[in-house]
Amino acid sequence: MTTIAVTAPHAPSYYAASGLPQPARPALAGAVQADVCIVGGGYTGLSSALHLAEAGFKVVLLEASQVGWGASGRNGGQLVHSYSRDLDVIEARHGAAVARSLGSMAFEGAAIIRERIERYGIDCHFRPGSMFAALNERQVRQLEHHQALWQRHGHRELELLDAAQTARHIGSGRYKASLLDRSAGHVHPLRLAQGEAMAFESLGGVIHEASPVVRIERGDPAVVHTAAGQVRARFVIVAGNAYLGGLEPQLSGRSMPCGTQVIATEPLGERFPELMPTGHCVEDSNFLLDYFRLSADRRLLYGGGVIYGARDPAHIESIIRPKLERTFPQLRGVRIDYAWTGNFLLTLSRLPQVGRLAPNVYYSQGCSGHGVTFTHLIGRVLSEVIRGQAGRFDAFAGLPHLPFPGGRLLRVPFTALGAVYYDLRDRLGL
Template sequence: MNLLFSNDKRGEYPESWYAADATPLAPFDSFRGETSADVCIVGGGYTGLSAALHLAELGYDVVVLEAHRVGFGASGRNGGQLGSGQRMDQDGLEDLMGQDTAHKFWTLAEDAKKLVKDLIAKHNIDCHLKPGVADLGFGKRDVSELQDYAKKLQDDYDYADVSPLNKEESQALCPSPAYGGGKMDWGAAHLQPLSFALGLAKAASNAGARILENAHVHHIKDGAKVTVQTDQGRVKADHVILAGNGYLGNLNRKVAARVMPINNFIVATEPLGDDAAKVLTKDIAVADTKFVVNYFRLSHDSRLLFGGGESYGYRFPNDITAKVRKPMCEIFPHLRDVKIDYAWGGTLGITMKRMPYLARVAPNILSASGYSGHGVGNAVQAGKLMAQAIHGQDSGFNTMASIPTPSFPGAGALRTPLLTLAMSWYALRDRIGV
């Protein structure tokens, strides 16, 4: 079974609010026959489109192969949060790699945010980019850790855009009874993720990249010239970039052993009108401290976009609305009867350490994936870093590739059952408040 075709209609975006809201692009050409390129990119999400744009601007002949439509996967379905730092916090990075290296990763993360914002401005991408992401906690320990971390970023990383939130300040932003405080980051941001992906695709195409849709890659043959085989044709290229993330499947065993696909779900309520102020009083995004994170924000037409719940394996649950309504009502009990207009799922890639996995898996094949829910910035930056590496400027790529990325236990047939067992345990801890 293939995740690319397990839950969606071939060549169509899921029925999400993002797809209903975005200004569509005309379909790109499908692919049949044989062609050649300097670089062939497998995957038309943030990673692949960013790599294509930057390579085309450097003068390379680039082909992007997307199995469905550009932005079809996690790039067009996610929570739209452009977070600060890496997915692993700076304390964890300091423990893992030392303070000097942790500071390099903080700088890279700041560069990733700036890159996204600069691309939106440069290419006039209308994706409703807005500043502000709050991280909110439940109990005293959660809240204290978030507040202390905000102070650490201020003191140790000279980051002035973040500040601690006490309970009153938290409630003034998000009137949910569930939260007791946390931190507010005005340097982070949120956006309409599919609109951003479509804007990147348009920019890459305008720069000269050849984007081909409905081009499912099922085999890659290494060599001085790499052969990328699709259902109806093949591409021969000097370099290949693997940019499929959670949808990459088993195209490369080294990546498959280290990047696990998991499914996450979002709903969009009916427009809330004046009642939107009972959810958020400012146009910010929120993520909380649950292991299976709740994340939410208001759309520009005053809907609540609420993400919550995960599943492991190939199939989405039959009733996504019910799966997400439960955590949504734990945060906002007054919305128990609100109408849900859209409910959708998507597949992302995670790693054991929740840091992206960048690797040179063959002399002329680069891969980036496993953004672990932090992909709006990481993925766009990874595409640029791989483009630079192909161009001979590989210092940024090598820094990201230096992250230790162990294989999942039972990297073959047992990895999904083992992951399910581990994730279920942490989800149980969430429920019982451990």
């Protein structure tokens, strides 16, 4: 019996409606051989694939749906440095040596993205500049600490702005201060993924879409099985992240998919010229943060909130519109053209989980909201370990992978309860 794989459509997002034209990528059929087989066509898989292809490896990438179908094609598009737990927390929990090692890589991911865009001419609407915005005096002090911390690790492209300066950049009087990072920025995330896929293919790389992996057979070589084919490879990289499902239970058991929602307004044209005139993207400093930016055709893209356990809410606009209008009262009643949700993968430590499932089977998952830049960094690091350079890989692999309290049954309510506590602190300015 022949199995016919059907490629799932992208989420009904602004990104899907404005992505790059893509070539046909047929599902895997029959047996093939490769140096490296990569499971997952998001940023982690694509970054790894591109680095390895540049180094001369024969790489086959298997994607269950389409390139960029998951979080890589649905996120806020913001290039935010460091990790979801910052370097001071890493030092307090894991020591100064680990903090120095991770700190030396904390600002590399965004540089990789910018280099990729320039080298391969990827038309993904890159704009420089990212802002962290403070809503109360406690958060202002956090921004001051944040600036000093990153400067100690060599990142000096930060400028602290007062309330008036912030309002001129954003067009909202809601914020007490902001921290402008000129080395960061934002992109059309799906176009970035699609452009990287085509760059990989230009180097001889092979992508099979509509090819969900059903089993990874350990051994040397390893064999990666789909319903209609198999890839025999010296090395395997598992890069499914929040959409890995039950393929590797030991990975899914120590992480939790979470949903976040985004809306895109109608094109604003020449209206509201005060709205984000410098073109920087913004995220606020709340625990459950909001993030927003203008698209290339001048829509406001606004996201926020977290749904633990990755439910798809029925009324995304009703969740996000009040947040948008609280930040920009002048947009009250603006038409919303797109609303979508996507899953990211949360870990208990909020630090990524990187390691080996077997001597030649590697994985990376759990960026916990900092995936755009970290996935591009870890793609380089995974390519290094496959080439025999394990130092930077080991720095991440040595971090503990902690299970959620209560296991799979109670991880959602326990985590949601903690989020309620931190959300209340943000609202009270504590």
